[in-house]
Amino acid sequence: MLEPPLSSEVPALRLLIVEDDPMMQLGLEQSLEDNPQLQIVGQTGDGYTAVEMAQQLQPDVIVMDIGLPRLDGIAATQQIKQSLPHVHIVVLTSHTSETEVIAALSSGADAYCIKGTNVDRLLAAIAAAREGATYLDPQIARQVIDHLKPPAPPSNIGQLSQRELEVLKLMVEGMSNPEIAAQLYLSPNTVKTHIRGIMNKLAVDDRVQAAVVALRSGLV
Amino acid sequence: MLEPPLSSEVPALRLLIVEDDPMMQLGLEQSLEDNPQLQIVGQTGDGYTAVEMAQQLQPDVIVMDIGLPRLDGIAATQQIKQSLPHVHIVVLTSHTSETEVIAALSSGADAYCIKGTNVDRLLAAIAAAREGATYLDPQIARQVIDHLKPPAPPSNIGQLSQRELEVLKLMVEGMSNPEIAAQLYLSPNTVKTHIRGIMNKLAVDDRVQAAVVALRSGLV
DNA sequence: GCTAGTATAGTACAAAAGTTTTATGCCGCT
DNA sequence: AGCGGCATAAAACTTTTGTACTATACTAGC
Numbered sequence: 499m500l501e502p503p504l505s506s507e508v509p510a511l512r513l514l515i516v517e518d519d520p521m522m523q524l525g526l527e528q529s530l531e532d533n534p535q536l537q538i539v540g541q542t543g544d545g546y547t548a549v550e551m552a553q554q555l556q557p558d559v560i561v562m563d564i565g566l567p568r569l570d571g572i573a574a575t576q577q578i579k580q581s582l583p584h585v586h587i588v589v590l591t592s593h594t595s596e597t598e599v600i601a602a603l604s605s606g607a608d609a610y611c612i613k614g615t616n617v618d619r620l621l622a623a624i625a626a627a628r629e630g631a632t633y634l635d636p637q638i639a640r641q642v643i644d645h646l647k648p649p650a651p652p653s654n655i656g657q658l659s660q661r662e663l664e665v666l667k668l669m670v671e672g673m674s675n676p677e678i679a680a681q682l683y684l685s686p687n688t689v690k691t692h693i694r695g696i697m698n699k700l701a702v703d704d705r706v707q708a709a710v711v712a713l714r715s716g717l718v
Numbered sequence: 719m720l721e722p723p724l725s726s727e728v729p730a731l732r733l734l735i736v737e738d739d740p741m742m743q744l745g746l747e748q749s750l751e752d753n754p755q756l757q758i759v760g761q762t763g764d765g766y767t768a769v770e771m772a773q774q775l776q777p778d779v780i781v782m783d784i785g786l787p788r789l790d791g792i793a794a795t796q797q798i799k800q801s802l803p804h805v806h807i808v809v810l811t812s813h814t815s816e817t818e819v820i821a822a823l824s825s826g827a828d829a830y831c832i833k834g835t836n837v838d839r840l841l842a843a844i845a846a847a848r849e850g851a852t853y854l855d856p857q858i859a860r861q862v863i864d865h866l867k868p869p870a871p872p873s874n875i876g877q878l879s880q881r882e883l884e885v886l887k888l889m890v891e892g893m894s895n896p897e898i899a900a901q902l903y904l905s906p907n908t909v910k911t912h913i914r915g916i917m918n919k920l921a922v923d924d925r926v927q928a929a930v931v932a933l934r935s936g937l938v
Numbered sequence: 939g940c941t942a943g944t945a946t947a948g949t950a951c952a953a954a955a956g957t958t959t960t961a962t963g964c965c966g967c968t
Numbered sequence: 969a970g971c972g973g974c975a976t977a978a979a980a981c982t983t984t985t986g987t988a989c990t991a992t993a994c995t996a997g998c
Contacts, residue, residue, distance in 0.1 A: 596869075603863050622846055630856035631839065632863065639852040643823050647867050648938075649816075659944060672927035674984070687947050690986075695944090697986085704954085704986075707892035709926050713933045879974060894954065907977050910956075915974090917956085924984090925955075939998100946992080954985065962976080968969100 510537040511628055514557040516548040516574070517541070517590075518566050522613070526561065526590075529617045536624075545569025552578045552585055559627050561620070562607070564591040564598060572598075572605050579606030586627040590620065599638050600645060609633035610642075647716070654699050655715045662699070665692045667717065670709045730757040731848055734777040736768040736794070737761070737810075738786050742833070746781065746810075749837045756844075765789030772798045772805055779847050781840070782827070784811040784818060792818075792825050799826030806847040810840065819858050820865060829853035830862075867936070874919050875935045882919070885912045887937065890929045 513536050517523040523541060530536050540551045545566040552560060560578065564571035575587050588609040589602045599610060609623035612635045619635060626633035634642055658666065668678045675693070679686040693705065700711050733756050737743040743761060750756050760771050765786040772780060780798065784791040795807050808829040809822045819830060829843035832855045839855060846853035854862055878886065888898045895913070899906040913925065920931050 600866055600869055604866060604868075608859065619849065619851065622842065622851070626842055626846070626853060629839065630859060631842070632852065632854035632859040633846060634852035636850035639828065639850060642866070643852065645867055646820055646824060646862070647865055648824075649820055661945065669926065670930060672922065672924065672930065674924070676984085684945090685947055687949085688945075691946075694986080702892065704892065704894070706889065706926050706929050709929055710890060710892065710933065713930065881975065896954085904975090905977055907979085908975075911976075914956080923956090941996100941998085943995085945994080948989100948991080950988090952985100952987075954983105956983070957981080959980095960978085964974080964976100966973090967971085 510535055511559060511624065512537050512539045512555070512557045513624070514539055514548070514551060514555060514560045515541045516543070516545070516560060516566065516571065517563045518543045519563075522563075529620075533621075543567070545571060545574035548574045549577050552582060556582065557585060559624050560585060560587045561590050561624070562587050564589060564593055564602065572601050575602065575607050576605040586630060588620070588623045588627045588633075594638055594641075596641055596645065599642060603632075603642065610638060611635045612637050650716050651714055653711050653715045654701065655711065655717060657699050658696060662692050662696050663717075665689060666696050666708060666712050669693070669696075669705055670712050670717070730755055731779060731844065732757050732759045732775070732777040733844070734759060734768070734771060734775060734780045735761045736763070736765070736780060736782045736786065736791065738763045738783050742783075749840075753841075763787070765791060765794035768794045769797050772802060776802065777805060779844050780805060780807045781810050781844070782807050784809060784813055784822065792821050795822065795827050796825040806850060808840070808843045808847045808853075814858055814861075816861055816865065819862060823852075823862065830858060831855045832857050870936050871934055873931050873935045874921065875931065875937060877919050878916060882912050882916050883937075885909060886916050886928060886932050889913070889916075889925055890932050890937070 513530065515523065515526055515538060517526060523543065527538065531538055539555050539557055542548050542551055546568040562571045562575060566574065571589065578585055578587065586608045587606065588611060589607045590611045590613060592613040594612060602610060608627040608630065609632060611620050611623045615635065623633040664682060665678055668681055673681065675689045676686050679689045696708055697703065700708055702708050702711060733750065735743065735746055735758060737746060743763065747758065751758055759775050759777055762768050762771055766788040782791045782795060786794065791809065798805055798807065806828045807826065808831060809827045810831045810833060812833040814832060822830060828847040828850065829852060831840050831843045835855065843853040884902065885898055888901055893901065895909045896906050899909045916928055917923065920928055922928050922931060
């Protein structure tokens with residue numbers, strides 16, 4: 499660890515621990531409680547209570563397990579972040595599956611640590627989270643970064659008119675020309691004309707490629 | 719910051735600084751050089767030299783600017799990571815644009831800091847990077863997380879046969895049936911048969927929807 | 939008032955795509 | 969030896985798409 503000079507005047511970081519397993523809870527407490535820069539202001543083992551305690555205690559950081567009774571850690575994170583965006587959340591779990599990790603981060607988690615690794619990492623994660631930074635455990639770092647959307651390739655999709663965009667969206671939904679026409683109260687011929695325009699502007703030859711361009715450009 | 723007890727026996731972290739602007743370079747050096755846990759083993763202001771120095775010095779961590787002469791920081795990061803995956807890279811730049819950030823991380827950067835913020839954050843980033851963890855500056859953290867691909871919706875794409883997958887990929891590339899046939903040395907009729915199979919298994923009615931499912935399932 | 943861009947719609951034709959059915963050879967499993 | 973899944977292929981037929989060209993009407997900008 500790299501330490502800046504100690505400044506004793508920083509107020510202690512108020513921490514809420516949300517952990518289901520009593521053993522783990524104890525272990526966490528033991529590891530963290532004698533750190534003078536941390537103040538554990540509350541503990542609970544269930545998600546629903548976690549949300550309530552977060553609102554009452556307004557901690558700086560919450561260390562959050564995922565597998566919790568009543569309300570899982572991801573849902574709890576989501577709810578807390580919604581009402582208290584300034585409360586930062588460190589997810590601490592043994593799950594390393596892609597879906598869990600992505601779900602946690604998308605729900606508003608600031609940092610993600612794996613149970614069983616070095617306590618220093620948890621401290622680093624807590625410190626990062628307090629500032630609103632993101633800390634990702636080495637075990638999942640690459641996984642997350644590999645899951646980033648590739649930068650949208652340049653396309654002329656911005657040049658489409660409003661109507662053309664509507665048609666394109668329905669096309670991506672899988673509608674046929676007559677279906678699109680019905681949906682938009684148009685003549686099928688008009689739909690064709692619009693699709694003509696779309697394909698011209700996007701410089702493609704058929705609707706499949708138009709749909710591909712639309713998707714790759716982030717027109718979800 | 720949260721500090722674990724000092725263990726004086728940890729060898730100093732070997733750091734390479736890659737920074738274009740002499741003022742900034744000096745500032746960085748001043749900020750970091752009296753930290754006993756850091757050893758600045760080299761400095762350069764251009765990307766090409768950075769790659770060479772990385773190979774020669776094998777630093778633990780590189781602090782890398784983006785706007786560099788000869789070879790920009792992103793390309794340098796990519797090259798270094800390719801030959802030296804154990805060297806970790808902290809990007810330090812003033813660019814906060816989405817494309818730059820994503821490009822840097824995708825190229826293998828471990829951490830991303832914004833110039834002008836607290837030195838402590840840079841130290842945190844360096845510490846995280848050394849372990850292979852990811853640290854993202856608060857200013858860009860949300861941006862990155864919002865850029866995560868949504869979890870792939872369940873699809874039967876895994877049930878496609880090898881051949882069907884090939885055909886599907888070419889279909890997504892925008893090829894027509896005759897073109898696919900030519901590409902795979904098949905009869906157009908066979909291609910149709912495969913597409914039949916694809917559409918059945920994916921439970922869609924036409925190739926556009928098949929392509930959409932393919933893209934959304936991450937078959938890029 | 940003219941022009942450019944857009945939205946609308948039509949006709950007619952050509953080219954793909956999709957449907958249905960049938961058939962053969964191969965492979966692995968029982 | 970037989971069955972199921974796969975890859976291959978064909979014929980015949982329908983539907984959908986795509987192309988080409990034309991035309992009207994509205995709007996915004998010069």
